[in-house]
Amino acid sequence: AQKVTQAQTEISVVEKEDVTLDCVYETRDTTYYLFWYKQPPSGELVFLIRRNSFDEQNEISGRYSWNFQKSTSSFNFTITASQVVDSAVYFCALSEASGYGQNFVFGPGTRLSVLP
């Protein structure tokens, strides 16, 4: 069975600091997909990024970047020059190519607080 671990329960940083959110996953599949979602205080879940297991290229989108390393089964998320609006709970998720709905599994989330 697959599993997603986000060891950091809560992180607090001061605005403009860089912050990295860790995500470690477990899977036996060779084909799988990794995701990050953001849940701001308003409660909705916002999709941020999707990565497939064959694409280890890191990705940058504005102040956001993602580092996917199969060797360590990690898919970490870095926010550069954090802003107060980045305060949210961030979820990492894993989906395996085999199986059904249960196979879209979320980590427990990391609550990021960016202080002004």
Add this chain to the structure above:
Amino acid sequence: NAGVMQNPRHLVRRRGQEARLRCSPMKGHSHVYWYRQLPEEGLKFMVYLQKENIIDESGMPKERFSAEFPKEGPSILRIQQVVRGDSAAYFCASSPAGPISGNTIYFGEGSWLTVV
């Protein structure tokens, strides 16, 4: 840009009443997922449905909970005889195809159930 639509956004029920939560997937999406988020906790998978079919209900409590996704109309998550422990946010998500294809699932804004 019609995303996943959930209603009601907030629902208050007395213990013993029934709660019905509705979810209309994004246009073109025929796969629906329901997740539950207890206060200060992560997302727990409940059920995965396609039109007229329950594909995976391994996360659903055995009693009082049911889900459907009829040929016409929204998906419904039904909770009978609600108890205080059912108070949570219920999120619906949809995708154009199942997890096996690695599709991203997009979430609605959630339905917050409070049982008093």
